[in-house]
Amino acid sequence: MNLKQNIRKTSITLTNTQTSKAMKEDRSKVLIKRIMNMGLISFALILLIYFTLPYTILSFGSLLEYATLVSLFIFLIVLLFRYFSILVLAYLYLNNYTFNKKEGFYPFVSIIVPVYNEGKVIEQSIRSLLSLDYSNYEIIIVNDGSTDDTYEVAKQMVGYKKGKYGDVKVSVINKPNGGKAKALNAGISFSKAEIVLCMDGDSQLSEDCIRTAVRHFVDPSIGAVAGNVKVQNRRKFFTDLQALEYVEGLNMARAAQSFMRLVNIIPGPVGLFRRKAVEDAGYYSSDTFAEDADLTLKILAHGWKIFYEPRAISYTEAPEKLHQLLKQRYRWTRGILQAIRKHKRLLINPTINFGDTFVLWTMFYEALIWPTMNIFSNLFFIFAALFYGFSSLIFFWWAGLALLDMSTALYCIAVEKEEIRLIPYAIIYRMFFVLTIDICKAMSTVEEFLGFEMQWGKLERIGLKPISE
Amino acid sequence: MELIPILATIILMATISTFILAIGAYILYKVRERQGLQVEVPQPATLQAELLTPELIAEQLQTQEQKRAPGQIMFEPIRATAQPSYKPQVEPIFVQQRAQAGPQPQPVRSASTAQQYQQPMRQENRQPAQAALSEQKFMKYTADGYVSAKENVKSQGAVKWR
Numbered sequence: 001m002n003l004k005q006n007i008r009k010t011s012i013t014l015t016n017t018q019t020s021k022a023m024k025e026d027r028s029k030v031l032i033k034r035i036m037n038m039g040l041i042s043f044a045l046i047l048l049i050y051f052t053l054p055y056t057i058l059s060f061g062s063l064l065e066y067a068t069l070v071s072l073f074i075f076l077i078v079l080l081f082r083y084f085s086i087l088v089l090a091y092l093y094l095n096n097y098t099f100n101k102k103e104g105f106y107p108f109v110s111i112i113v114p115v116y117n118e119g120k121v122i123e124q125s126i127r128s129l130l131s132l133d134y135s136n137y138e139i140i141i142v143n144d145g146s147t148d149d150t151y152e153v154a155k156q157m158v159g160y161k162k163g164k165y166g167d168v169k170v171s172v173i174n175k176p177n178g179g180k181a182k183a184l185n186a187g188i189s190f191s192k193a194e195i196v197l198c199m200d201g202d203s204q205l206s207e208d209c210i211r212t213a214v215r216h217f218v219d220p221s222i223g224a225v226a227g228n229v230k231v232q233n234r235r236k237f238f239t240d241l242q243a244l245e246y247v248e249g250l251n252m253a254r255a256a257q258s259f260m261r262l263v264n265i266i267p268g269p270v271g272l273f274r275r276k277a278v279e280d281a282g283y284y285s286s287d288t289f290a291e292d293a294d295l296t297l298k299i300l301a302h303g304w305k306i307f308y309e310p311r312a313i314s315y316t317e318a319p320e321k322l323h324q325l326l327k328q329r330y331r332w333t334r335g336i337l338q339a340i341r342k343h344k345r346l347l348i349n350p351t352i353n354f355g356d357t358f359v360l361w362t363m364f365y366e367a368l369i370w371p372t373m374n375i376f377s378n379l380f381f382i383f384a385a386l387f388y389g390f391s392s393l394i395f396f397w398w399a400g401l402a403l404l405d406m407s408t409a410l411y412c413i414a415v416e417k418e419e420i421r422l423i424p425y426a427i428i429y430r431m432f433f434v435l436t437i438d439i440c441k442a443m444s445t446v447e448e449f450l451g452f453e454m455q456w457g458k459l460e461r462i463g464l465k466p467i468s469e
Numbered sequence: 470m471e472l473i474p475i476l477a478t479i480i481l482m483a484t485i486s487t488f489i490l491a492i493g494a495y496i497l498y499k500v501r502e503r504q505g506l507q508v509e510v511p512q513p514a515t516l517q518a519e520l521l522t523p524e525l526i527a528e529q530l531q532t533q534e535q536k537r538a539p540g541q542i543m544f545e546p547i548r549a550t551a552q553p554s555y556k557p558q559v560e561p562i563f564v565q566q567r568a569q570a571g572p573q574p575q576p577v578r579s580a581s582t583a584q585q586y587q588q589p590m591r592q593e594n595r596q597p598a599q600a601a602l603s604e605q606k607f608m609k610y611t612a613d614g615y616v617s618a619k620e621n622v623k624s625q626g627a628v629k630w631r
Binding site for chain 2: 006007008009010011012013014015155159160169172173174175176178186190322323326327330381382385386395398431432435436439440443
């Protein structure tokens with residue numbers, strides 16, 4: 001029996017208030033204050049070394065060598081500890097995941113799709129959503145003031161569309177541009193479901209994405225479930241490297257965090273939230289550039305647990321050009337640092353919420369300490385090779401890292417049943433790809449610390465093919 | 470010539486090139502971004518938006534809004550008068566009704582940091598939820614589902630402490 005498909009257009013009012021402490025501050029004053037503080041601290045440290053060094057057996061030259069060697073040794077230990085702890089925790093999680101069956105919970109789910117100038121990809125995204133292996137869901141597209149034909153394309157999709165198990169309701173909210181966080185909030189407010197799935201407009205979900213992720217909500221302490229993000233546009237140098245990075249660097253770390261139910265970032269392309277957890281956290285905020293990291297930290301701060309579901313896959317379009325990749329990583333780094341700064345009270349006081357403190361330190365380490373160590377170790381080897389002729393040192397360093405990365409890649413690819421052809425990329429992954437990303441991270445950190453202005457960038461999309469192809 | 474010095478030279482040159490390339494690309498990216506920098510404009514408190522839904526749903530939503538008490542979350546199935554093939558079921562479906570009498574969704578700890586975040590939605594719902602949490606702390610899981618620990622003690626009969 002056919003349903004009459006008349007579309008009703010109604011006007012709604014959305015809350016747009018957003019308190020942002022950073023906005024109210026005078027930027028130039030903050031900048032000068034920070035530069036002066038940094039200068040004073042550096043000057044004090046130099047004075048301290050200058051006056052205390054004559055009382056030690058070290059000269060200036062040997063101090064430099066000694067400090068570098070100790071730093072390198074610490075870096076190596078930290079690197080190995082990081083790798084093996086992630087692998088062991090991820091193994092324990094996956095072992096537990098494999099033998100712990102949870103099925104039989106099928107709540108009503110609203111899929112929120114925020115779109116901004118996604119005219120090329122929105123139709124394909126929605127079509128992929130209509131073929132999901134789940135019977136109890138609706139789709140809410142939120143057009144965030146697009147300037148291309150996104151709204152026209154989205155409007156064509158409104159109505160009851162044929163899904164895998166029946167008709168699926170598709171609605172559109174058309175609002176003025178205000179950012180992804182506000183668009184997601186508008187969708188969540190309009191939704192009546194207990195569980196909401198937030199995704200990106202340019203992503204496509206795997207067929208069993210909702211079914212596999214939603215079953216974890218049977219545990220009343222789970223506030224959100226993070227999905228597994230994979231790169232779809234492969235077969236290009238940069239995107240293949242990112243595909244390896246997603247598998248080895250992001251998903252495996254997420255699996256390790258999930259063992260402790262403390263996933264630190266629910267990825268933008270796929271995340272399921274319990275409505276109550278989002279309400280407790282005060283919805284998405286627009287005062288950081290990593291709204292997903294910020295919301296995750298707020299949910300954890302309210303005592304909710306977060307799980308990772310490796311079978312809830314979202315295929316996303318990765319940047320194909322270097323400047324697009326830098327743009328993305330610049331936003332991620334500054335956004336994460338903003339989120340950490342917003343929650344600094346939890347960072348320095350573990351008695352409030354130890355889980356959150358642990359997560360914040362992990363994020364701080366990954367965003368700031370790790371890239372700095374990687375850059376300095378490489379600089380040291382270049383310096384040693386150019387000025388002291390120890391060029392073989394850099395080879396052994398590279399060979400060690402490449403071996404470590406290749407074995408990790410082999411393990412991760414076997415676990416995720418990924419493409420084996422990604423493994424050789426591990427040879428150049430750490431030394432060149434990660435180094436480029438780390439330089440971008442370090443520069444972004446300096447800019448964030450000095451309070452430089454930034455804006456949301458929009459990555460150019462070329463449009464994805466259906467995931468079955 | 471030995472292999473290691475050759476490889477070491479290649480890696481050294483590649484690492485130096487990566488440094489130069491990364492810094493150069495970053496500077497170019499910043500120059501490109503700076504050209505498109507816009508001035509931030511103050512945002513209004515509310516925004517007018519447009520909602521497009523299938524008509525039957527829009528009518529039902531209006532009637533639901535009229536019936537709804539403030540702050541109450543409604544999970545009513547949306548049905549068309551003409552009995553469409555689509556029958557959304559907004560209540561959770563349990564295959565084995567095991568969670569029927571189980572605890573309601575709650576965070577593990579009651580948050581001491583609750584005040585630091587803004588927009589506490591539906592304050593009136595939170596008090597009963599916290600009360601329920603303290604009751605659920607002592608619930609036992611048995612073959613019949615979750616039962617109160619108090620009831621269990623009573624049913625055990627005359628256990629008295631001397």
